[in-house]
Amino acid sequence: MYLAKIYxxxxxxxxxxxxxxxxxxxxTLGFDNIQSVRVGKYMEVRLAETNVSKAEQQVREMCDKLLANPVIEDFRFELEEITS
Amino acid sequence: MYLAKIYxxxxxxxxxxxxxxxxxxxxTLGFDNIQSVRVGKYMEVRLAETNVSKAEQQVREMCDKLLANPVIEDFRFELEEITS
Structure with a gap:
């Protein structure tokens, strides 16, 4: 099983x-040294997949098809094996 | 200057x-080996601050006061020095 952390x-x-x-x-709250704030999404997806390269390919496909809008968004992700 | 990556x-x-x-x-798209999906927020905040521990304290305060709801959310962050 893999945990994908997607940004x-x-x-x-x-x-x-x-x-x-x-x-x-x-x-307004008094933090006056802030130059910029960018807001994005963070997702954790658990995949029942044993092969890391298959998992990677699937996550990339998910991002391209649903999780990110490739016109205006970029994505990156990390895969972590989970043993439970 | 510091870049805070906040999750x-x-x-x-x-x-x-x-x-x-x-x-x-x-x-629905055919990814049928997905166990769970959790959605969170990802924010990048640029701080005009030279002292790392002050920056850390400020980011923690921002999260407590505005960026996260401590009743239902957890947060973590990383600080990166930027030289530009």
């Missing part, structure tokens, strides 16, 4: 209104 | 309807 982030050129709102909120 | 996840005992929906979507 989906907006491409650097894409506007991030959610990030700007969070930045504004932090400023 | 906010639901506590293990908290239901994750968004994760269940994503899991359902992946099943």
């Amino acid at each position: 989906v982030t907006l491409k650097p050129t894409v506007n991030d209104p959610q990030g700007l709102t969070v930045k504004g909120g932090l400023h | 906010v996840t639901l506590k293990p005992t908290v239901n994750d309807p968004q994760g269940l929906t994503v899991k359902g979507g992946l099943h």
Whole structure:
């Protein structure tokens, strides 16, 4: 079994209104040395798969098809074997 | 300057309807060996701060006050020095 930790982030050129709102909120709370905030998604997917390269291929396919929007988002992931 | 990479996840005992929906979507797409999906948030915050322990303290405070809901969420973060 593998645990995939998937990070989906907006491409650097894409506007991030959610990030700007969070930045504004932090400023309001008194954190005034914040330069920028970018908000992305983090997902943990547990796969019943024993072969690491198959697991990797599947996670890549999941990201391309559903988890990330390739037009505006980038993704990266890590695979961790879990023994339970 | 420091870049904080912040991961906010639901506590293990908290239901994750968004994760269940994503899991359902992946099943529909033919990924049938998925055991579970948990969805969280990933944030990148750039801090104009030169002292690493001050930066750490600030990020912890931000998470406690705004970025995570301590009742239902856990957070962890990494700090990376950026030289630009």
